[in-house]
Amino acid sequence: MAAPLPVNLLCGYLGAGKTTLLNRLLDRQGERILVMVNDFGDIAVDAALIAGRSADTIQLSNGCICCSMGGGLFDAFERALSLRDRVDRLVIEASGVAEPQRLAAFALAEPELDCRAVVAVVDPQSLAERLADPRIGRVAESQIRGADAVFLSRADIAGRAALRRAARLVARLNPLASQHLAPDGGFMQALAAPHDGRSLVALAPDRDHGRLFASRIIGISPPPDREGLAAIIARHGRAIHRLKGYVQLPDAESPHLLQLAAGVLALEPAEAPEGMAMNRLVAIAPDAEALARLAADLEGFGISSGTNSLARR
């Protein structure tokens, strides 16, 4: 049997720039991408754009992704799997109102699929307005919360202030997601990374199962040195689901990205995205007390913190 088909999911509200990004991905050489297009919104133009490409195009026969009677998505995934031998990757352009959790669940659950990064595409200029919209604010928020990577589109025309504001909004909703302004090497790397189902579950708890997760922003200013930081985190590694943030270590020249996942700490030099606050770590754990203990240990260095339950919004 062939290896599971890697899947990327592109989410984002109408006009966010999903199709533009998709086309830029298809322009790249060397990879056979199978595209699942969901025919919504201004896709008439989009479909025309895609039709001429060399990559196979699958149009979702039923755009209603979360529909109670929907058979379209089942068929689309079946068809994608039947084409496994002819492609290297499946990219799904979700509808503007699709919630990534629901779609990612297919790729996470199906053994023949390999769920890679979920990308939320965001238009920096309209983001604040979208989030405040009583009709679609919630779904726009869920798209960002469910993403591993957020692509800020139209960076060239958005203006620095708008970009910074959008980056801050995104970071507040989903501090774990990496942010990107161009489909560059860093973005391609982010695309290839596995989908972080744990953070997704944490950020959108399984309400039927009554699992509660707590998150906490821990400010460490000034941060300890590398060894001190690693030692503190090592003591709490088992109790903490995820820990992530950019830190300016006293013994380093450039910022570092700190990530704790599955008990493994990574601390690598990395450029912080526009607008990302330095020396603020977001921590997620099943119980708030574990977070409090971690915060207390970091307290010698830290200044601010606050706990909120993610079970209800």
Add this chain to the structure above:
Amino acid sequence: MIPTVFSARRIITMDPSRPEATHVMVSHDGRILAVGGPEDMQDRGELHHDDRFADKVLMPGFVEGHAHMMEGSVWRFTYLGHYDRVAPDGRRWQGITSTNALVQRLRDRAAELGDGPVVGWGFDPLFVPGDRLSRLDLDRVSTTRPVVVLHSNMHLLTANSVALDLAGYDENTDVPGVIHTEDGELHGELHEMGAMFPVMRRVGASFRAMGGDPEAIWNFARSACRAGVTTSTDLLNELAEETLADLFATTAEDGYPLRLVPMLSAMALPPAAVAARAKELRARSTDRVRLGGVKIVTDGSIQGFTAQLLAPGYHRGTDNGIWNIAPEALNAMVDDLNRQGIQMHIHVNGDGASLAAIEALEAALAGHFRPDHRHVLQHCQMADRAQLRRIAALQCCVNLFANHLYYFGDKHYEITIGPERACRMNPCASALEMGIPLAIHSDAPITPLAPLVTAWCAVNRRTDSGRQLGMSERIPLDAALYAITLGAAHTLKLDGELGSVEVGKRADFAVLEDDPHTLGPEHLREVRVWGTVFGGRPVAAGSF
């Protein structure tokens, strides 16, 4: 060709100029030639007299304005619902009231099938006392074959160990929707399509298997005939060419006794192509397949907490409201279809969704008013009187989900939307008071296809537990009978051709053993259906 005269105990015509009759004359090609008493059948030359209905009551063939072809296909799986229900083949399935009964029924089914997967549908754990159905219960059905139970809302399933194993699930699986027990074992319950997909595709229960193949198309007609239905919608269909080929060929077979009105899913193709496709389909309509309408789905369902609700939102439970189409895309779609003269059927369950549709229609009709457009708000369960006034001003129709009052009414009252809104939901009387053309529906297979039961629901507004859901929105018996005949025909633009027993119309009748007026409003749902007359040809329920 000699016309036939059917005599009946009584014919309820729905024609105000002649509300009752005892005889109806029908041409060889299925048109009504005369309606009245025996004296009105005189002087017509040679006649064939058919008195088989002399002790029965005829009505216009019922029109189901919102049902799905899945009613014809889902029965290939084993029924496990709470309510007694009759399959297309006439078999009456007892409602499932215990886990033991469920296991026994699936065991019997497994033995019948011999080998391969065993799949059930329609299960609702809320109606079964004791522990929630789990993998271990279904392991009692089989430890060598996959066993899968689809829940009634189609958003959950429970699988046995073999089925879970097929999908590669084990105690280490950490996937949203794959449920574990307290001690970390697989529970067997899978939530939402993503987690269900790997199991369903491996047991041959994908939604494609529940589509409209020829057997399903025939089964749909069998269910319809049992309910006195001669015209039914299939309210969401992608209408791909292979589906159409099956529809045209199967319905053209000798004796196929149902007019189908499939609605093109607006999501089946690019928005700019929908109107052209609808027009093309309209031109390809046949006597038994009426095409041209378009269905747009906006939100989810109230019982699934996926409907879009305005403040104060859900009574209890988490608001999980979804849009199946972005509001801006809805506006554009409605504007385009209205401009191009396409009739729309817009699924709106919550009041947030009906408001979005009203606003889209207001904008579209302000830009391009089209007389007699007959756009229909489907379900429209939570619209309040203010929304209904706007719907009336737009001259739209509503097709209200009256069956919800009985089948889900208690849940709505206690859990989803609370007492006040449950008591005014599916506001049939307000709609009529405001002059809004009204149909009522079953959404089969969500609830059983049975227009007389649907009418009973609208007339009595009583829940399964006997609770009265508001008095003021009850409608009179005759208004309910109108809603399941001419009312529904009106929403399909077929009221000039069927929906009443009038000269020139199709000779489509519901044949009843009992007289609805004699049994009265309280007992309307007990009226027994003999079958139908379709295009002048008697079709007994269960005869095909």
